[in-house]
Amino acid sequence: MHDIKFIRENPQAFDAGLVRKGAEPVAAEIIALDARRREALNESQAAQARRNEASKLIGQAMAQKDMATAEALKAEVAELKTRLAELEEQARTGDAALAERLAALPNLPAADVPEGVDETGNVEISRWGDLPQFDFDPKEHADIGPALGMDFETAARISGARFTFLRGGIARMNRALGQFMLDAQVDRGYAECATPYLVRDEAVFGVGQLPKFAEDLFQTTDGRWLISTSEVSLTNSVREQILTAAELPIRLTALTPCFRSEAGSAGRDTRGLIRQHQFEKVELVTIAAPDQSEAEHERMCAASEAILQALGLPYRKMLLCAGDMGQASRKTYDLEVWLPGQGAYREIASISNCGDYQARRMNTRYRPEGEKGTEFVHTLNGSALAIGRTLVAIVENYQRADGSVRVPDALQPYMGGLDVLRP
The missing domain is CATH 3.30.930.10 (Bira Bifunctional Protein; Domain 2)
Known part of the structure; x- marks a missing residue:
């Protein structure tokens, strides 16, 4: 298994190590998988924050008898609930795809290991x-x-x-x-x-x-x-x-x-x-x-x-x-x-x-x-x-x-x- 942070920060070195081990370079693919996963996580966190905020505003609107605003906020919360489920599934799928791809990769050779294919x-x-x-x-x-x-x-x-x-x-x-x-x-x-x-x-x-x-x-x-x-x-x-x-x-x-x-x-x-x-x-x-x-x-x-x-x-x-x-x-x-x-x-x-x-x-x-x-x-x-x-x-x-x-x-x-x- 590999450190995704190291791959993001050192893509060329990571690919060079894989090539030395006889594997194909995959840093760009790994970084893209990680980016999609992180995007889904970030969007999910933003949606959850907005949902929490909207839920509080519903109570305030109801206290002020502003039913129109309360109903609009309820509709938004319901929509966010559906969207959150989609984003959480995207994040889970992204985590699984990234983990599966990383798990198949070999370890990188140490610097003092000689070059050679066999x-x-x-x-x-x-x-x-x-x-x-x-x-x-x-x-x-x-x-x-x-x-x-x-x-x-x-x-x-x-x-x-x-x-x-x-x-x-x-x-x-x-x-x-x-x-x-x-x-x-x-x-x-x-x-x-x-x-x-x-x-x-x-x-x-x-x-x-x-x-x-x-x-x-x-x-x-x-x-x-x-x-x-x-x-x-x-x-x-x-x-x-x-x-x-x-x-x-x-x-x-x-x-x-x-x-x-x-x-x-x-x-x-x-x-x-x-x-x-x-x-x-x-x-x-x-x-x-x-x-x-x-x-x-x-x-x-x-x-x-x-x-x-x-x-x-x-x-x-x-x-x-x-x-x-x-x-x-x-x-x-x-x-x-x-x-x-x-x-x-x-x-x-x-x-x-x-x-x-x-x-x-x-x-x-x-x-x-x-x-x-x-x-x-x-x-x-x-x-x-x-x-x-x-x-x-x-x-x-x-x-x-x-x-x-x-x-x-x-x-x-x-x-x-x-x-x-x-x-």
């Missing part, structure tokens, strides 16, 4: 870790996985494509990863939460997934939505609240299942665990004051990087260009882990600063210390990490020639001391 415009910030060396040709996880308990065939019979049935040691590693990641983030100061997996329209709208991305989600028969990430429920935990400055920043984390329809991904990553309809993820969310959000963004990114470093997984940190960011983000870092089987870096985490975009949709504010007025908070979210993709990275980076996979040292305490997964 992933080719992303900028590498840093790399960590040495790429593993093998004395055999490393395989992709989808080829190693079945012997380790990644059962794609059973999942397909039960649920269809893009599901996986895990058995034995690999299932235990999946569970261990979630617990390891969650413990690590709690130790870093993020409060552990257990959230609903089903949410209402306003929660999905609040984080910017509705109305534009409904087809990417699963909806139940009673109208609720399955969360695509616990960002939805964690961020909405402060919706429609006025927070104090002393409460900020609020740092939250949760391990939940996530559900995505993967609309538009036909033919992409059809093998293995990379792109699933159901997966688990540890999510980080921070609610911050505007002057805290940049530092919190770096802090959150470091929290995600720490997981990859603890697991010994090589990765690179990318700053996304304006055209490759998500709808709600003003600045995003992607962490891309090295997959030897693919011979490529693949995204394993996105860490985004959404500024006040989501806060405006949720109507979440805070009161700065010593001030009477309120301001919108900033919201941030990040993966720390997606469990399935981390499982993929471990299998590919720690594979051995005999098809076994070494368990990373940091994970062994969560695996009962098991140090190798064997076919």
